[in-house]
Amino acid sequence: MTMKKSKRFWQMLIFVPMGLCLGLLALSAGVNLGLQTASAHPDTLEEAELARQAEFFHLRQRVGDAVWPGWGAAALPSITYNEAYAFLLAYPGSPPAGWVKVPAGTQRGGAWQTLAGKRFAEQAVYVQQLPPGVEPENFTVRVGEHWVSSLNTREWMQISLAETVRGDLPAFLRPVFPYSLFVGLMVNSDDQYISLAAHEAFHAWQGLAAEAKFSAAQRSVSTDQRYPWEHEGLAADWKAELEFLADTLREEDPAALAGQAERFLQMRAERRKAAQLNSDCVIYEQQREWLEGLARYAELEIWRQGSRSAYQPSAAAADLPDFNRYQGFEQRWRQELDQMPRMFNDQGDGRFYYSGMAQAYLLDRLSPGWKEQAFEPGVWLEDLLAEAVAGAAGID
Known part of the structure; x- marks a missing residue:
């Protein structure tokens, strides 16, 4: 190769990828100019949002009891909201004013x-304008005597996710960051949105079926400030624990499962001892796994149940623009198992969503009747798992 040709080669090697990168950045910046920054019609519920709610209620009523006994038949109204309005669905009778945060009672x-011109399951839809800075949040609340799930509309969820990311980015990245791609990865279908609605509705079920346990678990967030998140050894042990759980859930040999569950419990005991976790921190782990881990389990398990051939979606679901009849469950499940070990350094309770969910799925395999005890006072997932392991070994 001559020197002139060599120079052209290196110029191409440097400038072609650079040009492609600049072109992609310019394309992203152009797409961002058209990004939606507010709900199109915030004062009403679009038909697609009503259809998502209709399919969620239909799904829970049809397969909810297969996820958790009693959940499918429970009367659990829902609130869906955007930046300016909240909408109350499936509420029996005339609702009293507002909502009550739980367990604070605010x-x-x-x-x-x-809401004029809208009906849901042959009932009125209720609406109210939100005061500035006030929203029901993504969780559960009470309206009168009823436990109500709460989740923002899919439209507002996508907008607010993009706005949250924008606020966290350095100023020079904000114009070119691919917000649409990011949001699409976070909420990639109507199926996933419906499963998120199930997550919040399971919190409503926890409150209805085990109010004292639910309230104590939610109040445990006060321990968050005292949990040793920065402890390097604890983080490393959490990573090993989460990796082991993910690998165990991939295991297809039923005969090995009890031994693997026992090893998990040993790893957990050793992790807590090495980090010198006090009893408050141990209870904090157990309560967050019960509260959020079980809700994550319900979120995934209702998707799995919906993916089975016997389930037929609601008529309303046929008009949803991005509904895949829950056929993406296996891909979602693989993503969850891949994500689980990455949660070891999450600066918050995100790891407990996964460790609790994993224990619930292990219990499904080892002790099919475990849900009968799971809402009892002082009974935690790891306790039920220890019982299942002892039972498999023939220990009284």
Whole structure:
């Protein structure tokens, strides 16, 4: 190769990828100019949002009891909201004003009004304008005597996710970051949105079926400030624990499962001892796994149940623009198992969503009747797992 040709080769090697990168950045910046920054019609519920809610209620009523006994038949209204309005669905009778945060008991919001021109399951849809800075949040609340799930509309969820990311980025990246791609990865279908609605509805079920346990578990967030998140050894042990759980859930040999569950419990005991976790921190782990881990389990398990051939989606689901009849469950399951070990350094309770969910799936395999005890006071997932392991070994 002559020197001139060599120079051209290196120029191409450097400038062609650079040009491609600049072109992609320019394309991303152009796409961002058209990004939606507010709900199109915030004062009403679009038909697609009503259809998602209809399919979620249909799904829970049809397969919810297969996920958790009693959940499918429970009367659990829902709130869906955007940046300016909250909408109350499937509420029996006329609702009292606002909603109550649980377990704090704080009253929020104002009077509910009937939403003109909209019906849901042959009932009125209620609406109220939200005061600045006030929203029901993604969790569960109470309206009168009823436990109600709460989740933002899919439209507002996508907008607010993009806005949250924008606020966290350095100024020079904000114009070119691929927000649409990111949001698409986070909420990639109507199926996933419906499963997120199930997550929050399971919190409502926890509150309804085990209020004292639910309230104590939610109040345990006060321990968050005292949990040793920065402890390097604890983080490393959490990573090993989560990796082991993910590998165990991939295991297809039923005969090995009890031994693997026993090893997990040993690893957990050793991790806590090495980090010198006090009893408050141990209970914090158990409570967050019960509260959020079980809700994550319900979120995934209702998707799995929906993917089975016997389930037929609601008629409303046929009009959803991005509904795949829950056929993406196996891909989602693989993603969850891949993500699990990465949660070891999460600066918050995200790891407990995964460790609790994993224990629930292990219990499904080892002790099919475990849900009968799971809402009892002082009974935690690891306790039920220890019982299942002892039972498999023939230990009284």
